[in-house]
Amino acid sequence: MSAQLNPDEIRKRIARRIALELESGMVVNLGVGIPTLIQDFLQPNHGVFLQSENGLLGMGPTPPDDEFDMDLISASKHPITLEPGASIFSSSDSFAMIRGGHIDVAVMGALQVSERGEIANWSIPGQDILGVGGAMDLVASAKTMMIAINHLTKDSKPKLVRNLSYPTSGIRFAQKVIDGGERIFIENSRMILREIAPDCTLEEISATTEAHFEVAEDLKTMPVTPHAMGSGIA
Amino acid sequence: MIEVVHSQKLKTAQEAVERIQDGDSLLVGGFGLTGTPFTLIDTITEQDRARNLTIISNNLGEAGKGLGKLLNSGHIRKAVGSYFTSNRDAVQAWSRGELEIELIPQGTLAEAIRAGGAGIAAFYTKTGVGTSLGAGKEERVFCGERHLLVEGIRAKVAIIRAYKADTLGNLVYFKTARNFNPVMATAADLVIAEVDEIVEAGQLEPEQIVTPHSYVDILVINDRYEKVGGTYVERSVEPG
Numbered sequence: 100m101s102a103q104l105n106p107d108e109i110r111k112r113i114a115r116r117i118a119l120e121l122e123s124g125m126v127v128n129l130g131v132g133i134p135t136l137i138q139d140f141l142q143p144n145h146g147v148f149l150q151s152e153n154g155l156l157g158m159g160p161t162p163p164d165d166e167f168d169m170d171l172i173s174a175s176k177h178p179i180t181l182e183p184g185a186s187i188f189s190s191s192d193s194f195a196m197i198r199g200g201h202i203d204v205a206v207m208g209a210l211q212v213s214e215r216g217e218i219a220n221w222s223i224p225g226q227d228i229l230g231v232g233g234a235m236d237l238v239a240s241a242k243t244m245m246i247a248i249n250h251l252t253k254d255s256k257p258k259l260v261r262n263l264s265y266p267t268s269g270i271r272f273a274q275k276v277i278d279g280g281e282r283i284f285i286e287n288s289r290m291i292l293r294e295i296a297p298d299c300t301l302e303e304i305s306a307t308t309e310a311h312f313e314v315a316e317d318l319k320t321m322p323v324t325p326h327a328m329g330s331g332i333a
Numbered sequence: 334m335i336e337v338v339h340s341q342k343l344k345t346a347q348e349a350v351e352r353i354q355d356g357d358s359l360l361v362g363g364f365g366l367t368g369t370p371f372t373l374i375d376t377i378t379e380q381d382r383a384r385n386l387t388i389i390s391n392n393l394g395e396a397g398k399g400l401g402k403l404l405n406s407g408h409i410r411k412a413v414g415s416y417f418t419s420n421r422d423a424v425q426a427w428s429r430g431e432l433e434i435e436l437i438p439q440g441t442l443a444e445a446i447r448a449g450g451a452g453i454a455a456f457y458t459k460t461g462v463g464t465s466l467g468a469g470k471e472e473r474v475f476c477g478e479r480h481l482l483v484e485g486i487r488a489k490v491a492i493i494r495a496y497k498a499d500t501l502g503n504l505v506y507f508k509t510a511r512n513f514n515p516v517m518a519t520a521a522d523l524v525i526a527e528v529d530e531i532v533e534a535g536q537l538e539p540e541q542i543v544t545p546h547s548y549v550d551i552l553v554i555n556d557r558y559e560k561v562g563g564t565y566v567e568r569s570v571e572p573g
Contacts, residue, residue, distance in 0.1 A: 121404055154364075154509055154512050167562065168365055169366065169565065170508040171508040171565050172367050176419070181384070188445040189443075189513070191443040191444060191447040191513075191516040193443070193514075194443045195444075197440055198444070198458065227418075227428055228417035229371070229416075229417040229418050229424055230419070230436070232415050232416045232439050233439040235440075239459040245473075266464065269462065270462055
């Protein structure tokens with residue numbers, strides 16, 4: 100699937116597609132990894148308020164190299180900018196915003212997602228992963244969760260599984276999953292394939308997805324190029 | 334030489350870190366390297382008085398930088414925080430059994446420090462319910478939802494990073510270098526703040542002050558690091 104694309108292009112494709120999901124007025128937390136590419140793929144005047152766990156509402160795109168300031172960073176610890184009207188606050192205020200239910204959408208990476216939408220995104224059994232960050236706070240309290248992932252793990256195993264075999268991040272469920280080849284909605288504990296990338300086939304997706312999923316009657320082609328998404332997107 | 338307005342709270346970094354004892358618990362500000370009190374950390378490493386430290390901080394810096402330096406110099410016994418994977422040295426020290434690690438979700442960490450500083454012994458949160466990090470914790474249902482009991486966190490000493498202080502010790506922060514620093518200023522017996530500049534009391538607008546001076550015991554000037562191309566680097570010339 101998408102064999103001609105390098106990993107970096109696939110990450111950008113996912114970030115671009117998720118940018119289209121975000122609507123004006125939403126407060127959206129961007130987690131570590133692919134999600135913190137999204138600020139560079141929003142339309143001008145998008146009206147989305149990007150929240151960063153390290154204490155920022157109103158995150159803007161990556162600055163040019165000569166304007167980097169490591170005192171102004173995203174959750175991935177990459178330099179970013181401030182949108183007009185941005186505010187900066189402490190980590191405790193930031194997590195009060197997260198845990199108090201004030202985040203409309205949390206976009207996060209995952210190691211596995213079960214077919215019901217359970218999320219495993221902090222630990223792999225037998226591996227030295229000593230980090231949880233804000234993942235469990237977001238899973239416990241964000242109004243909705245959108246998962247931005249590569250389709251397969253680094254050792255080519257399905258990330259979309261029937262049941263989690265990695266430790267769960269909480270007891271709440273994700274609503275959407277977007278990877279390089281597909282856009283899936285999770286409704287009533289069922290995965291429904293809504294879009295498929297033009298360079299993927301249903302057979303490929305079925306062969307590389309352990310989770311049961313249904314195919315939407317009106318299955319659409321995922322817009323993957325800047326051109327297909329309308330002008331003005333990077 | 335950096336010009337400094339005199340403050341009764343002003344000490345050298347060496348004088349300040351002499352207050353840290355072997356086996357102490359330390360709250361250390363920063364998110365990655367952003368908002369890290371580099372001068373104080375380097376001075377603890379060099380002074381080499383206090384070992385077996387328990388460090389409570391979101392991360393352990395990066396490999397060889399910030400708290401990563403204090404780890405490599407063998408001063409840290411235990412780390413309490415949310416994300417250590419970004420420092421490969423920390424992961425290796427842990428797998429060799431040389432470093433104890435307690436992993437806490439970042440929001441639970443921030444709130445536990447807030448509670449510790451606010452005289453709240455413990456609180457209930459939904460974060461971590463049903464996970465292995467929540468296993469064994471007391472659980473209670475409020476409004477139909479499961480919650481975990483978490484105890485507040487305090488430490489003997491906090492070392493934090495602010496942008497500017499006034500002579501009384503009021504603090505303001507710079508951009509996202511604020512992160513854990515203000516909350517940590519509330520939750521330790523001794524609070525040492527590293528700043529770039531000290532101005533006369535009255536020069537900071539009251540509405541601008543984030544950390545009121547009563548939380549701050551000692552001010553130290555960052556005379557070792559400067560920002561070059563947006564990144565903090567050690568000054569090439571020793572301060573006069």
